[in-house]
Amino acid sequence: MARVITRSVLSLVLAAFVGSMIVFGLLRSIGGNVAHVILGQYATPGALEALQEELGLNAPWYVQYFSWLGGVFTGDLGTSYSARFDIFDEILRRLGPTTLLAFGSLLISIPAALALGTYSAIQVKKLRGGVIDVASQIGIAIPAFWAGLIMVLVFGIRLGWFPTGGYISPFEDLVEAVKGLVLPTLALSLGITSVLTRYVRSAMLDVMGEDFIRTAMAKGRTRRGAARVHGVRNASVSLVTVGTLQLGALMAGTVVIENVFVIPGIGRLLVTSVLGREVIVVQSLILVILLMILVMNFLMDIAYVLIDPRIRDSQGGKAVA
């Protein structure tokens, strides 16, 4: 187990390093001169010169890259050009809402997909199974922001059960904070739950054809019991694999949903910074989102090992070549 964790941590650090290089490289190579992008095409040479000096753009690229990377650890990522906020402090302030939203919908999506997918696989020839199948197909086609708008209209404006937007920290008022997060989290979970449900369903259908299910049934288990005891665990392994591939979509959804519900998180700042051409801010925000994806990936790696004893034993017990 310890070995697996060490390996996951190492690959997390490596991936974060490579990711930071790609983000830096893309922004510098595609965008061209950073000062030019920030100031727009009508900037005077004097202003360009001054901004280049301020942002340290005259130094060679590797000096710029490592001073940016160093800033991640020392807490100095510079200042936003037009809004003049300290980028590091601002990111810290906005990390809370985004984390709650992303992890919250992951916590809803995975169990929901497991339950729905298993159920529709067991009921594959019946109407109820078919309904889930069709519903998940439609769920994939619904854009998260449209789901959000409908929920705001129905549960926020018409019924008045939940606030239509905004964010309250759970440290201030726990009840109001949870109430505010219900609609955005559900809107975000809809698409991911639908995708995962389809994977669980087909994984379960595969598993139910395996010999060990027949053996379990021969030993007196019902089909449903065999599915619950042996099937779900096996299907969970493929759910975790597919789940890690959905993390990018989850963060993309978070960015959109924060903008629908006016939640002051990373995603909202990212969109305003992109529209304001704040290259320096965008660079750090994208790194933060990448790090969040990697951390969730890491947690899923751990879950993988916990679910599947074959991996646990082969890597934890005996030495791996």
Place this chain on the structure above:
Amino acid sequence: MLDERARSRPPVWRRVLRLPLPLIIGGALVGSFLFIALLSYVWTPHDPLKLVVADRLLPPGSDRYVFGTDKFGRDVLSQLMAGARNSLYVSLLSTFVAIVVGALLGLLTAGAGPFWRNVLSRLIDVGVALPGILIALVLATSTGPGNQAAIVAITFWFIPIAARVTIGPARQILALDYVEAAYAYGRTKWYVLLHHVTPNIAPLLIVLGSVMFAAAILIEAALAFLGIGAQPPTASWGRLLQESQPLLEAAPTLMFFPGVAIVLTVLGFNLLGDGLRTILDPQQASRSGLI
């Protein structure tokens, strides 16, 4: 003899009904989408951009405006049709380029020697792992918002995926006997890749294209909704939804129609992909009765 064959074959509608259900529904939805998008080039009920202040915020079913009007008095139906056109334009261009470039990259990787195959494969894996939305946002920061940013972003997002999907099947085919025979006959590697491998993976690429098209429509709408994609006055489903948000209470139908259009179109392309997978996959094909 021709007569005999014509008589023994069931009528067309019967053969269509024997196709898998997802293919029929998906085909119908995609067909309507394409028809509406193309029709909007030559005809819309009103000029989608014409402002008629006197007819502001009319409800659906009003005289002359089937789906009502927006806050500037523009006809919603016409805007939806023009939005279909924009979705078609952005998604078609980005999906097509991504599949052509991605498949070529995949073929190149599959056909390369062990060293380059490993290097290219790893690079493609990194590309697949990178969250596409982040690349899209990076691009939009540098190039500025607009349809162009959306097209470039979706294309770059899809290229590694198309390459990844191509590599495996292409390598399987390269290991077959007739490929060796072709080499023995003196064919070059690129000849084999283009004349023997490509036709065999074409069904796969068609299915991939349908599924990617669905994803591209969703991404285009999301980028336009965030203000990063299509800019005013270009009509786009995502932008219509963005404009509808402040009027959610006063005119909820403005939010309703563009969303339904997105869902039906995306659903259509996904179902079409599923259906094509069933009939193009030789093992399941015999059951469909088409081939």
